[in-house]
Amino acid sequence: MDRIDLRSDTVTWPTERMRAALARASLGDDVYGEDPTVNALQRLAAELTGKEAALLVCSGTMGNLVSILTHTRRGDEAIVGEAHHTFCWEAGGMAVVGGVMPRPLSMDRLGRIAPAAIEQAVRDDDPHLPRSRLVLLENTSGGRFGAALPPTYLDEVGAIARRHGLAFHLDGARLFNAAVALGIPAHELTRAVDSVSFCLSKGLCAPVGSLVCGSAEFIHQARRARKLLGGGLRQAGVIAAAGIVALQEMVERLAEDHNHARQLAAGLADIPGVVIDLADVHTNLVFFALAPDAPLTAPQVAQRLRERYNIWVGAEGLRLFRAVTHYWIGSAEIDAFLSAMRTILTGSATG
Numbered sequence: 459m460d461r462i463d464l465r466s467d468t469v470t471w472p473t474e475r476m477r478a479a480l481a482r483a484s485l486g487d488d489v490y491g492e493d494p495t496v497n498a499l500q501r502l503a504a505e506l507t508g509k510e511a512a513l514l515v516c517s518g519t520m521g522n523l524v525s526i527l528t529h530t531r532r533g534d535e536a537i538v539g540e541a542h543h544t545f546c547w548e549a550g551g552m553a554v555v556g557g558v559m560p561r562p563l564s565m566d567r568l569g570r571i572a573p574a575a576i577e578q579a580v581r582d583d584d585p586h587l588p589r590s591r592l593v594l595l596e597n598t599s600g601g602r603f604g605a606a607l608p609p610t611y612l613d614e615v616g617a618i619a620r621r622h623g624l625a626f627h628l629d630g631a632r633l634f635n636a637a638v639a640l641g642i643p644a645h646e647l648t649r650a651v652d653s654v655s656f657c658l659s660k661g662l663c664a665p666v667g668s669l670v671c672g673s674a675e676f677i678h679q680a681r682r683a684r685k686l687l688g689g690g691l692r693q694a695g696v697i698a699a700a701g702i703v704a705l706q707e708m709v710e711r712l713a714e715d716h717n718h719a720r721q722l723a724a725g726l727a728d729i730p731g732v733v734i735d736l737a738d739v740h741t742n743l744v745f746f747a748l749a750p751d752a753p754l755t756a757p758q759v760a761q762r763l764r765e766r767y768n769i770w771v772g773a774e775g776l777r778l779f780r781a782v783t784h785y786w787i788g789s790a791e792i793d794a795f796l797s798a799m800r801t802i803l804t805g806s807a808t809g
């Protein structure tokens with residue numbers, strides 16, 4: 459029985475076309491700027507995000523930290539969402555490495571920080587206070603059901619950042635999921651930001667890599683931060699070759715993942731003992747819970763799925779689950795998952 463892995467879209471292994479592309483990639487030393495495949499990927503990324511330049515980095519976490527280090531000095535403050543990856547899941551990198559203080563603000567169910575709250579959080583110039591320097595947003599919002607922030611909202615926050623002389627960075631790990639869900643080109647989501655990072659290694663299926671995009675001057679400075687963090691790679695064209703395939707061939711098909719997420723969520727809603735709000739399904743992330751009177755905990759259900767069906771799903775706390783659709787999850791895998799869940803929760807395969 460092949461593993462069905464719904465824990466994340468990071469479990470996606472590369473496609474055959476990626477394996478073929480990386481095997482024959484033209485290579486050079488990218489720290490010297492001489493890897494033609496990296497350079498081609500960076501040009502493509504800059505084009506798609508409507509920025510002057512781009513830089514290949516090892517991971518989304520590195521892309522965010524490179525961007526934060528490039529925008530800030532020690533003692534600066536970054537306005538960030540309470541559930542953002544940069545605040546919750548990056549080992550405190552901005553504070554540990556950058557000496558930057560995060561200022562977490564509350565987010566609504568659609569991943570938005572109220573623009574008025576952002577404006578209110580901007581500090582006065584006062585020696586008691588850290589210097590407000592940066593606004594960080596995230597699209598799609600991983601901590602809020604994978605919701606896509608629309609361009610109108612991003613433009614509004616961009617105007618606030620400009621008015622107060624703050625830099626604006628977008629953690630776009632799943633930027634293309636947002637663009638596809640909204641039916642718009644990615645550059646409409648990045649026109650208001652000074653920098654954006656996005657991952658090749660999630661739903662786009664590449665094995666490794668993220669890009670940071672911004673002005674030519676910003677990327678010039680970002681190269682130093684990347685080097686400082688140990689992210690200057692040599693023949694990185696083997697990574698970039700898969701990344702080019704990811705950007706050329708894997709973006710539009712994200713719509714299939716979003717359809718599959720809705721299919722999976724609708725099936726879960728039919729299973730007694732599952733609590734799910736279909737209005738919370740926006741892209742490829744599906745969050746659901748066990749009913750309060752469920753005889754099993756979420757980790758127990760996840761363990762049975764794994765041991766009896768080789769189906770892997772994220773379980774958190776007593777009742778919460780996350781299932782993520784991606785390239786390697788089709789209708790057959792979703793049906794297998796739904797049938798296993800039904801059997802575990804109700805003791806019957808068909809209901």
Ligand SMILES: *Cc1c(COP(=O)(O)O)cnc(C)c1O
Nearest residue numbers: 517518519520543596600629631
């Ligand atoms: C996955 C993710 C990252 C980090 O990416 P890694 O490549 O795992 O370091 C950053 N931000 C968001 C919103 C993510 O989902």
